[in-house]
Amino acid sequence: MIGSLQKQKIRKDPEFLRWAKRHGGICCVCRWLHGLTVPFEELHHHGDKGTGQRGDDYFVARMCKTHHREYQGKRGIGFDRAGEWEVAAAIRRDNSELLADYIEHLKRSKR
Numbered sequence: 001m002i003g004s005l006q007k008q009k010i011r012k013d014p015e016f017l018r019w020a021k022r023h024g025g026i027c028c029v030c031r032w033l034h035g036l037t038v039p040f041e042e043l044h045h046h047g048d049k050g051t052g053q054r055g056d057d058y059f060v061a062r063m064c065k066t067h068h069r070e071y072q073g074k075r076g077i078g079f080d081r082a083g084e085w086e087v088a089a090a091i092r093r094d095n096s097e098l099l100a101d102y103i104e105h106l107k108r109s110k111r
Contacts, residue, residue, distance in 0.1 A: 013057045017043060019105065020060060020098055027064035028094030029071070029087055042068040046091050061094040 020043055030036040040062030045055045063071070071087060 011056045011058055016102060017057055017060070019102060020062075023098070023101060023105075025062045025094075025098070027067055028061045028090045029067040030064060032090035032093060033086055038064045041065045044068050044071065044091065046095070058099065059095060060098065061091040062098065 025040050027036075027038045027040045030038040042063050042065060043060040044063045044067075045057075046059050046061060071091075
């Protein structure tokens, strides 16, 4: 059908999510925007899904409860208030760091 959008498959990886929770870290918003070292408490799913829809398991960032509640359901592309682009950048930066650490973990565990 011309003009139809293909649904992208959502990747699920419970092992990655368990590892990410055990791995620890600090809230990406506190770290990158405020220079604080507040331990994370929630994994924030981000990406192209809307409120109440869980996205790809590989698109997560570490957040404290306060920031997770504040940014729950907001999409980087829809941010329009001052400062929220910086939050989107912090989320993406943390996600990249978390995935890089996970890849290293997988490489070490296969040795």
